[in-house]
Amino acid sequence: MSLIQDLEGVGLGLSKGQDGAIKAYPLDAEEVQALVRTCRRAKEHVLLEIDGLPPTPLWAPQEGMAFSSADEETRVCVDLGKMKAVALDRESHLVNAFAGISVSDLEEYVSEHGFTLGLQDPPALAVGAWLALNEPGPGSRLAFPGWSPVAAVEAVLLEGSLIRTSRVPRSATGPDPKALLIGGKGRLGVITRVTLRMYPAARGKRIVMAFADAADAVGAVIEALGQDLVPDAFGLLDGGISESVLAWEVRGDPGRVARVSLAIDEVAALNGGRRLASIVREPGAQGEMLKEPEVPGLGDLGAAGPVEVRAAAARRAGRRPEPSVAIGFGARWSRIVLVRRALINELGGSVRLHLEKALPEGGMGIACVDSENSPRARDIIRQAGGFPVGDEESESWIEGVAGTLLGEAP
Amino acid sequence: MSAVVEKLHSRIAEVLGRRFVTDDAERLEAYSRDAWSRVFLAAREGCSTPSPDLVAWPADVEQVAAIMGLARQAGCPVVPYGAGSGVCGGTYLLDGGLIIDLKRIDHVGTVDRQDRLVEVGAGALGEHFERRLALQGFTCGHFPSSMYCSTVGGWLAARSAGQMSSRYGKIEDMVSGLTFVDGTARIRRLGARPRAGAGPDLIQTVVGSEGTLGAVTDAVLRVHRAPAVRRMRGVLMPSLESGVEAVRKMFQAGHRPAVVRLYDPLDTLVNKGKGTDTGGGVVSFLRRGLGKALPKSGKGNKRRTRSAIVDAVLTRPRFFGELLDRAAGSCMLVLGSEGQDARLVDYEAREILSISLRLGGLDLGEAPGEHWLSHRYSVSFKLTPALDMGLFVDTLETAATWGRVLGLYHAVRQAVREHGFVMAHFSHAYEEGCSIYFTLAGSAPDLQGSEEAYDRLWRAALDAVVAGGGTISHHHGVGMSKQAFMHKEHGEGGMVLLRALKKALDPDGIMNPGKLGLGGGPELPGAPWRVTRAGSGRGGWKVAA
Numbered sequence A: 001m002s003l004i005q006d007l008e009g010v011g012l013g014l015s016k017g018q019d020g021a022i023k024a025y026p027l028d029a030e031e032v033q034a035l036v037r038t039c040r041r042a043k044e045h046v047l048l049e050i051d052g053l054p055p056t057p058l059w060a061p062q063e064g065m066a067f068s069s070a071d072e073e074t075r076v077c078v079d080l081g082k083m084k085a086v087a088l089d090r091e092s093h094l095v096n097a098f099a100g101i102s103v104s105d106l107e108e109y110v111s112e113h114g115f116t117l118g119l120q121d122p123p124a125l126a127v128g129a130w131l132a133l134n135e136p137g138p139g140s141r142l143a144f145p146g147w148s149p150v151a152a153v154e155a156v157l158l159e160g161s162l163i164r165t166s167r168v169p170r171s172a173t174g175p176d177p178k179a180l181l182i183g184g185k186g187r188l189g190v191i192t193r194v195t196l197r198m199y200p201a202a203r204g205k206r207i208v209m210a211f212a213d214a215a216d217a218v219g220a221v222i223e224a225l226g227q228d229l230v231p232d233a234f235g236l237l238d239g240g241i242s243e244s245v246l247a248w249e250v251r252g253d254p255g256r257v258a259r260v261s262l263a264i265d266e267v268a269a270l271n272g273g274r275r276l277a278s279i280v281r282e283p284g285a286q287g288e289m290l291k292e293p294e295v296p297g298l299g300d301l302g303a304a305g306p307v308e309v310r311a312a313a314a315r316r317a318g319r320r321p322e323p324s325v326a327i328g329f330g331a332r333w334s335r336i337v338l339v340r341r342a343l344i345n346e347l348g349g350s351v352r353l354h355l356e357k358a359l360p361e362g363g364m365g366i367a368c369v370d371s372e373n374s375p376r377a378r379d380i381i382r383q384a385g386g387f388p389v390g391d392e393e394s395e396s397w398i399e400g401v402a403g404t405l406l407g408e409a410p
Numbered sequence B: 001m002s003a004v005v006e007k008l009h010s011r012i013a014e015v016l017g018r019r020f021v022t023d024d025a026e027r028l029e030a031y032s033r034d035a036w037s038r039v040f041l042a043a044r045e046g047c048s049t050p051s052p053d054l055v056a057w058p059a060d061v062e063q064v065a066a067i068m069g070l071a072r073q074a075g076c077p078v079v080p081y082g083a084g085s086g087v088c089g090g091t092y093l094l095d096g097g098l099i100i101d102l103k104r105i106d107h108v109g110t111v112d113r114q115d116r117l118v119e120v121g122a123g124a125l126g127e128h129f130e131r132r133l134a135l136q137g138f139t140c141g142h143f144p145s146s147m148y149c150s151t152v153g154g155w156l157a158a159r160s161a162g163q164m165s166s167r168y169g170k171i172e173d174m175v176s177g178l179t180f181v182d183g184t185a186r187i188r189r190l191g192a193r194p195r196a197g198a199g200p201d202l203i204q205t206v207v208g209s210e211g212t213l214g215a216v217t218d219a220v221l222r223v224h225r226a227p228a229v230r231r232m233r234g235v236l237m238p239s240l241e242s243g244v245e246a247v248r249k250m251f252q253a254g255h256r257p258a259v260v261r262l263y264d265p266l267d268t269l270v271n272k273g274k275g276t277d278t279g280g281g282v283v284s285f286l287r288r289g290l291g292k293a294l295p296k297s298g299k300g301n302k303r304r305t306r307s308a309i310v311d312a313v314l315t316r317p318r319f320f321g322e323l324l325d326r327a328a329g330s331c332m333l334v335l336g337s338e339g340q341d342a343r344l345v346d347y348e349a350r351e352i353l354s355i356s357l358r359l360g361g362l363d364l365g366e367a368p369g370e371h372w373l374s375h376r377y378s379v380s381f382k383l384t385p386a387l388d389m390g391l392f393v394d395t396l397e398t399a400a401t402w403g404r405v406l407g408l409y410h411a412v413r414q415a416v417r418e419h420g421f422v423m424a425h426f427s428h429a430y431e432e433g434c435s436i437y438f439t440l441a442g443s444a445p446d447l448q449g450s451e452e453a454y455d456r457l458w459r460a461a462l463d464a465v466v467a468g469g470g471t472i473s474h475h476h477g478v479g480m481s482k483q484a485f486m487h488k489e490h491g492e493g494g495m496v497l498l499r500a501l502k503k504a505l506d507p508d509g510i511m512n513p514g515k516l517g518l519g520g521g522p523e524l525p526g527a528p529w530r531v532t533r534a535g536s537g538r539g540g541w542k543v544a545a
Ligand SMILES: Cc1cc2nc3c(=O)[nH]c(=O)nc-3n(C[C@H](O)[C@H](O)[C@H](O)COP(=O)(O)OP(=O)(O)OC[C@H]3O[C@@H](n4cnc5c(N)ncnc54)[C@H](O)[C@@H]3O)c2cc1C
Pocket: B034, B035, B079, B080, B081, B082, B083, B084, B085, B086, B087, B090, B091, B102, B122, B123, B143, B144, B145, B146, B149, B150, B151, B152, B153, B154, B155, B156, B157, B158, B159, B160, B161, B162, B163, B209, B210, B211, B212, B214, B215, B216, B217, B380, B381, B475, B476, B477, B479, B512
């Protein structure tokens, strides 16, 4: 019997794509489990594909040695489009969703019920794939330790068993299995359902400040975080030779918002900041932190992200804008300014940084450089003490676990 | 000593120097138990528990890796050891092996003031660590009751929670980076970088592993400026339900008070409304509180009468529990806010107080909060008198979402009441739920009876926890004592994943065998050995791969 017949045998909705790949439309975790188990038992080498994620081989590494050519693999594309149901737990502020719904649709759903996921920019990606990639990651406050957006995950492991992490606020029952699945790029299994934390949608305040020097802006961030003033959303756009702009948003209890905003203003002023605007943010309002058309005085910066800012700067200097590349990176606060300086010294003044997250010990964001400079820029970031995204040791570790799982009998 | 042990001993001595490895029987005996209550029962009767074959004290990560490499070659089980304050039997070596005590790795670095990070050795004792931070004007914010007798490595290994976790987080929230040596003796350095949205968080797969994947040698922890302002408060809530509702409302409104402790009616009664933690306090209560109700008689008579009362209460726990419930009513809620900016701290303190008052609370002013603060470490060390009286006292900490927390509380009490005395407080709150900390006590006339009663009580309690949607541990860990419940906590798939992780990092299974349900070891609760006087030095190690 062929694999497709086997899959039909377990009652899965299937179709055959023109490219020869099998498409499967499971309705729930049990069907995903049946699919994975059937593929694992198959006498062929199956490559599992899920929208947005790299393909995952379903055979043990040692078995793979015997095969050399990719066309000996059977591609099975799992379409989770039928798995979109959502349930709210209002009392505990949790939302339980099947993995096929997009993060933006989920945000829309919870906002209809007076809540928000609290993400800076909910993507159109399916929530399961979003967690598997762990990119672009949660918004600022949620990126703080203890504020993780994910309460629980359900997944079908490559070896065929179903894992449901317990839906308790915290536990001390060994390593956290969620930590392997979130950001695991699907290498260990298919995420089928997630439980995310949600927050009452509340008004907020966004303060936008200008600093003559990026180092002063970073200094203000360090001081604010040192006083435990945690932003709900954050953005720092490096203006190069012109001003750098810092945006700091706080939401929630109005009394707290007023006091935190005041404290932020004071910290910024002490670090040479100048307030450009203070904007009331309606409940549920999203959007990028520095694309704030109403803010007077932002000029080029106001309407644009770093790529556009570079282009505008080049035009002003009478040059043709170069194609840009954005390199994701993180650096401790004490290194951010060093990373910036090193990039500018080595690659010239057209480099721009855009930090999108403030974490306790550092910022995360992107460095915008000419595309031909991209590999060098990664080296420079590393040498200056930053961490280009993708530099993690995680790959080999996850491969080790995947290898063990695939070694298990289905 | 067997030839295998002897050989390993001398090879470790070559690496560390002779002073830093021992097979001295007395010292091995000292490492033969942690603070698991069940084993104290046997110790009370003068019975020993299986000892390790060797104890070593390495000075740095390279030495740890070197001796772990030697242990691996010899097929010798290895247990990383902090201060032995774990309460779940996490450090036992049932078939002998090597204990690696990390207390020589106890450096505390200079705080990086910009990034607010500090490097600390896994063997640093909690109180020393916090004192070194205080000298620099910082705090870690981690204050377990075992502050004086636990290490940073032990905290990380068991996912510890301090008394101010509601503001500062649990230890897993504080760790930015760590260095550990895995079961293959490979040194791994993780994190110490800002991360969000950048691959899996491997630190969280090491934290909580209780020595089953490797030994943590160093950590980079997040720290905070020492608080400039602190406001403590006590509120008497009319019922447990109103108290839980108040705490839920506080956290869901976005407040993060450092201290939130809600004592159930019985715990409030035992405390006489003072806002102290009980644990051992339950003994004083049973002895003094009930004893006082008796007519005065001769000194010896009085002691005997008190023991008789304790016996009476603990042999008819359901009857007396219900009686006490009738006498008990309101619940003490202790609150504390702290931080840098007085305006923010005062605002939070006012808001959380007014939430409590709106739900019928009675403001008791600062005194109960201050009283709790000044007594917060004293109570946990009262176990000895309990043992002397022939009792066992233990604690069970669970957590659940708000929708389940009260049901869980009642279910556990109901289940335990058949077997012993139980009271609880609620602490460590989050937006979606909180933890419940039960104090359990029981007694039996002899060792065997005590051990059986202890096991029955725990089994009943953990069954109720699992059925009620709680976790089998919020912050004490699993060790040996709860490992039979690991598959109920994580399910079959969860255990498959955890075992795969174990195999990837400790392929020979030498690291802390028989813990966390990851291989080897007996199905508990209940110790695998009845009572043993077996000497150490078996040396014929065979670990589950
Ligand atoms: C009186 C008292 C009060 C307590 N109060 C609290 C409390 O408020 N909050 C709380 O969370 N806990 C509390 N505990 C429990 C205990 O203190 C914690 O579990 C603590 O984290 C254990 O630390 P330790 O250094 O003593 O570890 P140990 O008991 O030595 O070891 C515990 C486990 O961790 C492993 N381990 C230890 N060090 C390392 C390392 N460096 N690398 C890898 N694995 C390691 C061991 O192998 C073992 O499995 C209390 C205990 C007592 C006795």
